[in-house]
Structure formats: C-alpha cells, structure tokens
Amino acid sequence: MKIAIIGGGAVGLLFASFLQEENDVILYTRSEDQSERIRTNGLVRKNGEESVCIPINVQPISKWDTTGIELVILCVKEYMLNDLVKDLNFPANLPLLFVQNGMGHLSLLKKINTRSLFIGSVEHGALKVNNHTVSHTGIGVTKLAIFQTVEGDRWILDELILQSIKNFPVQFEQDYMVMLTKKLVVNAVINPLTAILGVTNGSLLTNNYYQMVFEQLFNEVCLALGIDRHTYYENLVRVCKNTAKNESSMLKDVKNDRRTEIDTILGYVLEEAQRKDIKVPLTLAFYHCIKGKEIKEEGM
Ligand code: PAF
Numbered sequence: 001m002k003i004a005i006i007g008g009g010a011v012g013l014l015f016a017s018f019l020q021e022e023n024d025v026i027l028y029t030r031s032e033d034q035s036e037r038i039r040t041n042g043l044v045r046k047n048g049e050e051s052v053c054i055p056i057n058v059q060p061i062s063k064w065d066t067t068g069i070e071l072v073i074l075c076v077k078e079y080m081l082n083d084l085v086k087d088l089n090f091p092a093n094l095p096l097l098f099v100q101n102g103m104g105h106l107s108l109l110k111k112i113n114t115r116s117l118f119i120g121s122v123e124h125g126a127l128k129v130n131n132h133t134v135s136h137t138g139i140g141v142t143k144l145a146i147f148q149t150v151e152g153d154r155w156i157l158d159e160l161i162l163q164s165i166k167n168f169p170v171q172f173e174q175d176y177m178v179m180l181t182k183k184l185v186v187n188a189v190i191n192p193l194t195a196i197l198g199v200t201n202g203s204l205l206t207n208n209y210y211q212m213v214f215e216q217l218f219n220e221v222c223l224a225l226g227i228d229r230h231t232y233y234e235n236l237v238r239v240c241k242n243t244a245k246n247e248s249s250m251l252k253d254v255k256n257d258r259r260t261e262i263d264t265i266l267g268y269v270l271e272e273a274q275r276k277d278i279k280v281p282l283t284l285a286f287y288h289c290i291k292g293k294e295i296k297e298e299g300m
Contacts, residue, residue, distance in 0.1 A: 102264030125246030202244025
C-alpha cells in the first residue's frame with residue numbers, strides 16, 4: 001500500500017520505520033533539515049542494543065503531494081491538526097488515519113469532508129533520539145477503529161491488520177469511543193504524573209507513594225468520565241507495565257520546553273466533570289501544574 005505519514009516526531013518515525021517493511025511509505029516532515037538528515041542517514045530504529053537502518057522516501061511538508069497515495073496517517077500533535085487540515089489539500093476520496101492522544105481531535109473530524117476517517121490509538125513507547133533516529137522503548141499495540149467509512153475503503157484497515165509486522169501488532173476495535181476513552185484514561189493518569197514527578201512510567205507502579213496518587217487520580221478520572229473502574233484499571237496498568245522504561249510524551253515535552261497535550265487530555269476530563277457538575281480537585285491541580293510548566297520563566 002502507498003502510505004503518506006505526516007510528522008517526524010517519535011510516533012511518525014516509529015510508524016514510518018515499521019510500515020516501510022510491508023508498504024511504500026513517504027514520510028513528510030515539518031523541516032527540510034530533518035528530511036535531508038533522514039535522506040542522508042536513513043531512518044534508524046533502535047531497540048535496546050539492536051539498531052536497523054531503513055532507507056525511506058522523505059520530503060518536507062512544503063512538497064505535499066497526494067498522487068498515488070492510498071492512505072494518509074497524521075502523526076502530529078492534536079494542537080497542530082487544525083492548521084494542517086486547513087493548509088493541506090486532502091482529496092475527499094483519500095482515507096485519513098488520525099493517531100493523536102486525547103479527545104480534542106474528535107470535533108475536528110466531524111468537520112472534515114473525507115469519505116473515510118479512521119482513528120488509531122498507539123500504545124508503544126517511543127523516543128525520538130535525533131532527527132533520523134527513533135528508539136522503540138516499549139512494544140505495544142496499535143488499535144484502529146472506524147470513525148466513518150465506505151465499504152470500498154475497509155480493505156485498508158484489514159491490510160494493516162493482516163500485515164503482522166514483527167513488534168508492530170495492529171488490532172481492530174469495534175467502537176472508536178471506547179478505544180479513545182481507554183487511551184484517554186492511560187494518558188490522563190500516566191502523562192501528567194510522570195511529567196510532574198520527572199519519572200519513567202514504571203515508577204508510578206513500583207513506588208508505593210506514587211502508586212497511591214496514581215490510584216487517586218485514576219478514581220477521579222473515572223468519576224468525571226462516568227466509566228467502570230475495573231476494565232479501565234486493568235488496561236491502564238497493562239500499558240504502564242509495557243512502557244515501564246518509557247518517558248511519557250508529556251515528560252519529554254516538559255523537559256524540552258515544548259507545549260504539552262494537557263488540554264486535550266486533562267482539559268477534556270475537566271470539561272466532562274464540569275458538564276456533570278462533579279468536583280475533581282486532583283485533576284484540576286495537576287492540570288494547573290502542567291500549564292504552569294508550559295510557561296517559560298524569565299530570568300531564572
Ligand atoms: O503519551 C505517551 O507517552 C504514550 O501514549 C504512553 C502509552 C503513555 C506511553 O508513554
């Protein structure tokens with residue numbers, strides 16, 4: 001399948017490196033500099049001591065071209081999607097797959113005039129080492145669900161699932177809302193806590209004190225979202241263990257002075273709580289802590 005992947009961050013590089021094994025991938029990066037580095041060095045994927053170098057077709061996004069493309073995977077942060085969708089031309093018959101954290105992109109999807117929209121939920125641990133290298137720090141699953149589609153485009157999901165690329169399993173989920181809620185709970189608990197405490201995901205379970213806060217925040221999130229504790233707790237713990245050595249994307253954003261995804265994650269939980277008139281003091285406090293970290297203090 002001919003796939004265009006937009007985004008040269010950890011998830012974009014990870015997806016490009018694996019999907020290139022069975023498909024014809026073109027990776028679009030924001031900068032010409034990153035494209036040039038990948039062209040020169042190849043795309044390198046590390047897993048512990050092992051390292052593979054994958055030759056890949058890469059272009060800066062300024063050269064966007066959909067000729068022959070059968071699927072576009074958008075691997076940029078949720079807050080970049082609006083501009084991207086406005087600036088790029090996506091023909092209405094070209095299927096799009098969105099793999100953002102949180103729930104913020106759902107309102108945008110409702111406005112896109114494309115016949116097939118798919119949603120993905122990524123449970124891998126991935127770290128962008130440099131512009132052409134990604135480290136696969138936790139082997140997880142990519143879950144795919146349909147937001148809207150036509151019968152003729154269903155083969156795209158089937159093909160991604162059947163490709164069975166080693167260490168890159170892809171699974172179909174019936175209900176995109178259940179799938180996104182599971183991932184939201186994971187991100188709502190793991191991401192802010194790891195970013196505030198400055199620890200890898202696994203510490204939230206191995207440090208008894210952190211684990212107490214982990215559970216308290218989890219309980220509040222379930223209350224705000226009106227979901228059953230049991231199913232979601234199992235899933236949260238499973239992802240946390242699978243990505244134990246990983247630094248969450250929010251911790252990496254905070255460390256690198258980048259904007260975080262807190263609005264699409266805890267911001268969404270707060271909106272839900274407000275809608276139901278439920279008090280969620282921990283969620284509000286952690287939301288403010290991360291918003292505070294996004295502000296660069298001058299003269300410090
Ligand atoms: O945002 C992240 O870092 C990831 O979604 C996850 C699964 C929590 C792993 O760190």
